[in-house]
Amino acid sequence: MNLPNKITISRICLIPLVIFFYLADFIPYGKLVAALLFVTAALTDNIDGRIARKRNLVTDLGKFLDPIADKVLVMSAYLLIMAHPILGKPIIQPVWFGILCGVLILSRELIISAFRQIAAAKNLVLAADKSGKVKAFFQDAAIFLYMVYAFIIAEFNASISLNLNLWMNIVLIVILSVATILTITSGIGYIVKNKHVLKDAGTASSKQTSDEIIPDILNEFFEEGAVSEEGIEERFDVGEKRAKKLIDAMAKKGYISSSGSSRDILLSEDEINEIFGKRE
Numbered sequence: 001m002n003l004p005n006k007i008t009i010s011r012i013c014l015i016p017l018v019i020f021f022y023l024a025d026f027i028p029y030g031k032l033v034a035a036l037l038f039v040t041a042a043l044t045d046n047i048d049g050r051i052a053r054k055r056n057l058v059t060d061l062g063k064f065l066d067p068i069a070d071k072v073l074v075m076s077a078y079l080l081i082m083a084h085p086i087l088g089k090p091i092i093q094p095v096w097f098g099i100l101c102g103v104l105i106l107s108r109e110l111i112i113s114a115f116r117q118i119a120a121a122k123n124l125v126l127a128a129d130k131s132g133k134v135k136a137f138f139q140d141a142a143i144f145l146y147m148v149y150a151f152i153i154a155e156f157n158a159s160i161s162l163n164l165n166l167w168m169n170i171v172l173i174v175i176l177s178v179a180t181i182l183t184i185t186s187g188i189g190y191i192v193k194n195k196h197v198l199k200d201a202g203t204a205s206s207k208q209t210s211d212e213i214i215p216d217i218l219n220e221f222f223e224e225g226a227v228s229e230e231g232i233e234e235r236f237d238v239g240e241k242r243a244k245k246l247i248d249a250m251a252k253k254g255y256i257s258s259s260g261s262s263r264d265i266l267l268s269e270d271e272i273n274e275i276f277g278k279r280e
Contacts, residue, residue, distance in 0.1 A: 001061075002052075002057045002059065002062075003048075003051055003055075003057065004048040004049070004051045004052035004055075004057050004058075004059075004062055005048075005059065005061055005062050005065065007044050007047055007048040007051070008044075008048050008062060008065045008066050008069050009065065009069075010044065011041045011044045011045070011048075011069045011070075011073060012065070012068075012069045012072070012073075014037055014038075014040065014041040014073075015041070015072060015073055015076050017034075017037050018034050018037045018038045018041065018073075018076070018077060018080075019034075019076060019080060020034075021033040021034035021037065022034035022080050022084065022147065022150075023080070023084060025154070029151065029155070031147055031148075031150050031151035031154060032147075032148065032151040034080075034147055035144055035147035035148050035151065038073070038077050038140075038143060038144055038147060039140065039144045041073055042073065042136075042140040042144075045066075045069075045070055045136070046133075048062070048066065049066065053233040053234060053237075053238075053239065053240065054233075054240065055240070056239035056240040056241050057239075058237065058238070058239050063237075067113065067116075070136070071109050071113070074105075074109075074136075074139055074140070074143065075105075075106060075109070077143045077147070078102055078105065078143055079102075080147075081143060081146045081147060081150060082098050082099070082102055084150075086150050086153050086154050087153060087154065087157060091146055091149060091150045091153070092146065092172075092176070093169060097173065097176075098176075100180075101176055101177075101179075101180045104180050104183065104184060105139065105179075105180060105183050108183045108184060108186075108187040111187060111191075112187055112190060112191075115190075115191055115194075115197065118197055118198070119194065119197045122197065124194075124196075124197055129186060129189065129190045129193065131182065131185070131186035131189055131190075132186050132190065134182060134186070135179070135182040135183050135186045138175065138178050138179035138182055139179045139183065141175060141179070142172070142175045142176045142178075142179045145172055145175060146172055146176075149168060149169075149172055152168075153165075213236065213246070214246065214249065214250055214255070214276075215272065215275075215276035216236075217232060217236065217246065217250070218250075218255060218265060218267065218272050218276075219272065220235060220236075221265060222265060222269065222272070225264060225265055226256075226262045226263060226264050226265060227247070227250070227256055227262070227263050227265060228247075228261055228262045228263065229243040229244055229247055229261075230243075232246055232247070247263060250263070251263065254266060255267055
């Protein structure tokens with residue numbers, strides 16, 4: 001088992017520890033420990049992916065485990081702060097708001113998971129969406145801060161003024177609202193951007209291997225005006241060797257400049273559409 005997969009599995013192993021320490025009221029500062037374990041697990045999300053792409057260690061096991069680990073971590077932690085009362089009250093107030101946000105977040109993740117399964121069945125490679133990373137950051141931040149808030153209320157409630165408690169609750173509601181809105185908008189954007197996945201096999205290619213993803217790469221980086229191996233690795237979830245082959249192939253055909261770490265795109269939008277056909 002390679003290093004990225006070990007990191008992913010370690011993230012999964014941290015989930016029961018987060019649950020245990022958050023629920024263990026008999027352990028001093030248990031909720032603070034749970035919050036720190038959660039943020040540690042969340043930070044490993046980017047680490048394993050970067051290592052896998054940089055060292056060309058992308059495996060089917062990693063592709064299977066990584067999204068599962070992320071979703072189980074987030075939803076387990078969210079259920080904790082939503083369902084476990086602190087001093088007899090749910091930590092997310094009002095309760096209906098917490099339930100609504102939880103339903104929307106979970107629904108989005110299930111829909112995107114199903115969407116990716118359809119793409120995988122058609123052998124389609126989907127570029128990573130930057131908005132998804134922003135969404136994940138705000139989700140993790142909201143959950144972490146709610147855990148810290150639960151710790152503060154559980155340990156120091158008697159010394160917190162009503163005004164301070166009110167302001168802390170308002171700030172947390174705003175952060176959770178932003179996380180939920182980003183969750184919805186990023187999901188919609190991801191599906192719209194890759195709507196070709198939902199086309200029937202007769203109207204869309206069911207295979208995207210080798211040079212067949214070149215038009216997607218050119219379209220993805222067209223507005224930036226340049227493409228790099230690192231960018232292809234990150235956005236198309238491919239290894240270093242394949243990214244280099246794609247760069248060499250595009251340079252050989254005159255689509256991009258022949259040297260430099262960042263290669264200028266030499267085609268106009270009309271030329272791309274003429275060579276590969278207009279992509280809706």
